[in-house]
Amino acid sequence: MSKTTRNTAEGLAATGQDRPELRKALQDIVDSGIIGITLRVHDERGEWVGSAGVSKLGEAAKPPVDGHVRIGSNTKTFTATLVLQLVAEGRIGLDTPVADYLPEFGLDRRITVRMLLQHTSGVFNFTGEYYPDGTVVPGIPATTAGKEWVDNRFATYRPEELVRLALSKPARFEPGADWSYSNTNYVLARLLIERVAGRPVAEEMRRLILEPLGLSGTMAPTTQTEIAEPHAHAYYRYEEAGEVRTVDVTSQNPSWISSGGDMVSTTEDLRTFISALVSGKLLPAHLLAEMCATRPTPAPGMGYGLGVFVQDTGEGGTVITHNGGAAGHAALMYSTPDGGTTMTAAVNYADDADLSAALAFQQATQRLVDEVFVGGSTDADRPSV
Template sequence: MTVRTTMTAVTAAVLSLALAGPAVASADSSGDYGHQATRRAMEAAVADGVPGVTAMVRDGRRGWSATAGVGDLKTGKPRSPHDRYRVASITKTFVATVLLQLEAEGKLSLDDTVEQWLPGLVRGNGHDGSRITLRQLLNHTSGIYDYLADPAFQQTYMAAEGFLQHRYDRKEPEYFIAIAMTHEPYFAPGTSWHYSNTNYALAGRVIEKATGRPYGDEVRDRVIKPLHLSATSVPGTRVTVPQPSSRAYSKLARTATGPTYDVTELNPRLAYGSGEMISSSADLNRFYTALLRGRLLPPEQLAEMKTTVRSRGTNGYGLGLVERTLSCGVHVWGHDGGIHGSNTDAVTTADGRHALAFNFNGDWSGDADAVVEAEFCGR
């Protein structure tokens, strides 16, 4: 996938049984089951500099998992197939799912304007919330400036000196939305496409305005609990990652050289609805399988989510969901996400039969696309 733009962008019982499937055995003990190319791609990522990789696959009634490299550069401890990790922009699919559920319940319409729900918040330098719909937030056709592109933001939260000083800062989404408003929009609403994390900071606030509850509570009650995603959380200001987990590493620079920093601890609330969440490979596979099989959204809303606009290359971006055509002609749906020290991909075929989720615990190298191609195309 190629929309990795969160913090590292610019540098019910029946349902549970239906989704659980067979236990996923470690490839180290149970063989690669035809996933040799995927393993090779993971090992190539480690050779390229990624400290470690963890991956899980659901393919029909069979499961497979594998790890490569290490989860801790100091101790050499390997990564675990059960690692929790920061999933960054994959949070966007969860947020979009909740908004579409609210639409199905008649609590809002995706054709409502941002101004209707968040009066006065999107205004200035050509931004006008009365001309932007909730749908345009979700598919990144709003034109709203991405606060991550702001040079001062980059220096404060991405560069080494700034990150080490500000990693535990507490800021509300309005702070970052206001940064976006100091810049001109990319284009008039609905006339083009540009990925912007500001869109999902606003989407999270719309959920809260429509429900009267924190957006994370809505994600928990509507998605995490019904699917029994035991490794998935909206952590708020908790700076650590639950165990089992690995350390996360970054160069905190635009290059792959220089010192390597342990960036495991940070305040994920800074990413809010654009990239706050933590999950695991097994949970991500379960989530996207359930979503694409219609277990979270009625048919009308799922069709809306899968209605795409052209984004990057041959990719299409729907409502928090990316469609991608691989080199062998296979179509997959999902999202990816990058935050300090953590790059994640989760992709699933439209029928939910074949799903892959994996994570790199370093953010400066490794070919994630090669892992996806290897799993679904065998090369």
């Protein structure tokens, strides 16, 4: 299919067949409060690409269907894949203590590489910990909500700095005793990669993933504040002196999240990546099986492997997935275990201290999963994921 066909606003399939149910889902998502969304679906009917909403507030243009987006925690899947590729090369052991590779941090020797990738280390989350009783233990200043985040969004944080802050706080639980999502795990994984490879993580990512797959629209920017054109705009909303202000935060220094979520990609590159991953083009079969082996998480019907969620569709099927948000940008990445059906999306929205877009984002995600992987929306009581 030509690039011109892919960029049609209506989003026609490769066969020329329209998908009105997908166009309606996108419009419903925009009507729920999301500024803009682009969707890319590959299934037995071919490829379908479409967008809804706007790329920039105050303008009419839709988000570019081939646009770059900050993919947030989808970065974790790339990072986990990179670690497992180094395992395949015999340079990292999944059940080796992380302290053997990174002795300078004084890590608990019970914490293994596997625990980092599966979020079972118990290490404090440097972006802040939220406990079931409502207690919040704040993390780095850059993640403080409101105007302070906007004012600090160009600050540079070294990965070692983020890890040391996390290790200065009490662990959430004993290593291996529970599951809790912590960005610190993946910053440690980044430092592990760099220690073993002897080069920056961005270079190792290019060597093992980006160049072999031809992912020309994907990068690990580290501290680079701009993203390449074309792209939709990201926003942050806060209140000051009784007035609500909305700021364009498309430009920001992603070092505040590091390898917990700093990468930039496109819906096409994400589709290529997740399809290649689940079909065994990046990892040997035994390590792909390790990646997709889950343990229960607090979210019903979901489990976390090594850098991926394995989600029950509720209709007897499963999808391999990771989603992520990064202050006004977000990305979705889904595939059936055989890679036969994939769905990727880029979202731009207005973030805020109350995470008021979170529910709309969750509902949007579930709506699209239902349409693409289940065959239509389920009833409204179905839980969001």
